[in-house]
Amino acid sequence: xxxxxxxCKEYEAELGYKKILxxxxxxxxxxxxxxxxxxxxxTGKTLLAKIIAGLESASSGDIINSENEKxxxxxxxxxxxxxxxxxENIILGLSNYEPAEIHNIINLVELDGYENHQPKENxxxxxxxxxxxxxxxxxxxxxxxxNPFNDMDSLTKxxxxxxxxxxxxxxxxxxxxxxxxxxxxxxxxxxxxxxKKNPGEIINExxxxxxxxxxxxxxKSKKYIEITSTILNEFKKHKSNKLENIFx
Amino acid sequence: xxxxxxxxxxxxxxNQQKNYSIKINLKIILTFxxxxxxxxxxILPYNKVLPKPDILYDSFIHIWKDYNILIEIAxxxxxxxxxxxxxxxILSFGSAFIPKFLNNYEILFKSFRVxxxxxxxxxxxxxxxxxxxxxWGEFVLSFSAAMYFSLKCLYGEIKKVNEEYLLxxxxxxxxxxxxxxxxxxxxxxxxxxxxxxKINNYLWSVVLVYEFIExxxxxxxxxxxxYSYKDFVALFTLAILNVLLIWIINFIYKLIxxxxxxxxx
Numbered sequence: 389x390x391x392x393x394x395x396c397k398e399y400e401a402e403l404g405y406k407k408i409l410x411x412x413x414x415x416x417x418x419x420x421x422x423x424x425x426x427x428x429x430x431t432g433k434t435l436l437a438k439i440i441a442g443l444e445s446a447s448s449g450d451i452i453n454s455e456n457e458k459x460x461x462x463x464x465x466x467x468x469x470x471x472x473x474x475x476e477n478i479i480l481g482l483s484n485y486e487p488a489e490i491h492n493i494i495n496l497v498e499l500d501g502y503e504n505h506q507p508k509e510n511x512x513x514x515x516x517x518x519x520x521x522x523x524x525x526x527x528x529x530x531x532x533x534x535n536p537f538n539d540m541d542s543l544t545k546x547x548x549x550x551x552x553x554x555x556x557x558x559x560x561x562x563x564x565x566x567x568x569x570x571x572x573x574x575x576x577x578x579x580x581x582x583x584k585k586n587p588g589e590i591i592n593e594x595x596x597x598x599x600x601x602x603x604x605x606x607x608k609s610k611k612y613i614e615i616t617s618t619i620l621n622e623f624k625k626h627k628s629n630k631l632e633n634i635f636x
Numbered sequence: 637x638x639x640x641x642x643x644x645x646x647x648x649x650x651n652q653q654k655n656y657s658i659k660i661n662l663k664i665i666l667t668f669x670x671x672x673x674x675x676x677x678x679i680l681p682y683n684k685v686l687p688k689p690d691i692l693y694d695s696f697i698h699i700w701k702d703y704n705i706l707i708e709i710a711x712x713x714x715x716x717x718x719x720x721x722x723x724x725x726i727l728s729f730g731s732a733f734i735p736k737f738l739n740n741y742e743i744l745f746k747s748f749r750v751x752x753x754x755x756x757x758x759x760x761x762x763x764x765x766x767x768x769x770x771x772w773g774e775f776v777l778s779f780s781a782a783m784y785f786s787l788k789c790l791y792g793e794i795k796k797v798n799e800e801y802l803l804x805x806x807x808x809x810x811x812x813x814x815x816x817x818x819x820x821x822x823x824x825x826x827x828x829x830x831x832x833x834k835i836n837n838y839l840w841s842v843v844l845v846y847e848f849i850e851x852x853x854x855x856x857x858x859x860x861x862x863y864s865y866k867d868f869v870a871l872f873t874l875a876i877l878n879v880l881l882i883w884i885i886n887f888i889y890k891l892i893x894x895x896x897x898x899x900x901x
Contacts, residue, residue: 443806461807467800471822480818481808526808 390417390440390459390530390562395449397435408587410436413449415581415590417530420560422553424573425590426619427583433566436588437461437534440564457529464535466519468507475503478521490525496555497521512536513544520552524561533565537572546604549575553602574598574615575606582619584626592622687869695873703858703870709881712847712854715771716839717885719779720832723786727828732813735820738791745791752784760846769850774843781842782835789831793824826899833886840882 395413398406409432417423427433438444440451441461453459468477478493479485494500497517507518516536523531533552537545553576556563567573573580574596582592598611606612677689687695699705727734738745760777767773797820805815847856848863855878862870893899 441807443803458809461803463800463803465800467804469801469804469819469822480804481810481814522808 389419389452389454391415391450391452392417392440393450393452395436395439395446395451397432397439397444398447410439410446411587411589413583413588413590415564417562417564418578419529419562420556421578422556422563422565422576423579423581424565424567424577425581425583426567426570426573426623427588428585428623429568431583431585432588433568433583434464434534437532437564437566440530441532453529455529458526459530459532460523460526460528461532462516462519462523462534462536464538466512466516466536468515468518470507473504473506474499474518474521477507477518478525480522482525485525493521493524496524496559498551511544512540513548516540516548517551520555524555524559528561530562530564533563535567535569537567538569545572550602550604552576557600570616570619571607574612574619575602580619582622591626594619594622684868687872691869692872695869696877699870699873699877703861703874705855705858705874705877708853708855708858712840712843712856713881713885715774715778715843715847715854716836719775720782720836720839722779723782724832726783727786727790731821732817734787734816735790735794735824736812736816738787739794739820742791745787748784749788756842757845757849760842760849764846764850769852771852773850774846774852774854777846778839778843781839785831785835785838786828789828789835790824793827794820797823826897829893829897829899833889836886836889837882840878844878 392413392415395410396408397410398408401407413436415423415425425433425436435444438461439446441459442451443461468474469480472480475490475494478490491500494503497520499514499517499521507515519536520531537548540548549572552563555561556576563576565573565576577596580594580596581590582594583589584591594615596615598606598609598615672686673689676683676686681688763773763777767776801819801823805819810818843854844856844859846852847854848860849856851857851860855874858874859871861867862874
């Protein structure tokens with residue numbers, strides 16, 4: 389189980405003056421669920437993601453990882469290594485693996501038939517599938533998605549959102565999705581944390597009470613629209629959040 | 637689709653540029669040849685600047701017999717390409733630790749670069765002294781130069797590794813060995829292979845000077861004989877042969893890179 393307890397990050401902006409970037413972030417990640425953090429642009433989402441993944445250190449607070457399991461971070465530009473083919477990308481860093489298991493993961497991310505394909509010139513959606521498969525192959529306790537859908541075209545994004553949700557439900561993999569896009573977060577999540585800017589601090593949390601299995605029609609459902617507008621209204625209450633930095 | 641179209645368009649554009657550059661080069665060469673023949677065959681047949689074209693043509697036939705060129709080419713080429721190949725093999729086998737070593741101990745490598753301030757002629761003569769004018773000296777000199785320039789290239793390439801790949805390595809907790817071999821080495825390899833064209837050209841100069849000074853078998857000794865006999869025409873003939881040889885080898889090397897390493901230079 390993963391838990392964040394009062395994570396703070398500050399740095400010395402000038403001599404004697406410390407700028408607080410993240411303040412008292414506490415999140416309890418329930419296994420097999422998708423948690424999202426919605427925050428305006430430049431709030432410190434990537435920084436928080438890197439702290440949780442162990443790629444940056446926090447100034448104070450704890451990340452409780454009871455069984456010291458792997459946390460995988462998928463950055464905003466999902467990366468595939470161009471000199472490896474799809475399969476080699478997926479098994480990168482694995483000393484032992486079951487070929488059948490890798491084959492199953494490739495099927496899950498819908499890359500079957502592309503195992504020997506070089507991902508050099510492929511789309512963001514293709515590269516995201518590789519990153520997702522690689523993350524799954526490492527059997528992590530949590531996969532962090534740092535706003536990877538922003539540059540995707542709307543059709544690819546919809547496909548990927550459906551895929552991530554399907555994998556979350558069928559494989560019971562926990563995800564943390566950091567985004568500035570309310571619609572994407574509502575579609576994908578079981579729980580949403582709203583984070584304000586200057587400093588980055590959680591201001592509210594909302595349970596997404598949509599059906600477990602989500603389809604394209606979810607985007608048009610009354611409940612979905614309701615939750616989206618609730619979140620937007622929550623952000624409006626906080627003066628520090630400029631609405632042009634939040635997307636719906 | 638749009639991206640695919642742009643990519644294809646760029647490929648067509650690059651091919652057009654390539655063809656255009658070949659045409660221009662051909663025109664320059666033909667103009668030069670025409671001017672050379674007219675000027676030095678008919679207007680200034682006796683001069684000390686360039687040899688008469690028909691004598692130069694005859695010299696191409698005689699030089700093979702007079703100077704045993706084929707054997708000497710083989711000597712020089714083996715002193716260049718064998719060390720170059722050995723260097724690449726060593727770096728490939730050491731790919732699990734050499735790039736990481738260069739990345740972590742850059743001070744060591746930078747301090748070693750002070751040696752490049754020494755005049756090349758000093759190093760060549762010194763190696764001649766150490767190895768008593770033997771062929772071994774030539775191999776050591778060639779190998780040292782190939783290794784130095786390969787490491788220098790590798791060092792530069794490692795510094796340019798895409799941060800995204802470093803992030804993947806860090807996040808997946810790759811072992812130092814895997815990180816060095818799978819990320820650093822593989823990222824640097826394409827440009828290292830390209831750099832071998834430049835290194836090869838440089839090694840030709842080093843080896844020829846060594847053979848010239850130390851009077852050791854190879855094309856350098858042919859240059860030495862030509863210099864001793866003041867054979868003005870043979871000097872030009874040998875230089876042209878030398879250029880053609882390097883050009884053909886580079887051309888073959890580029891074909892190998894394209895065919896087996898998917899590298900287009």
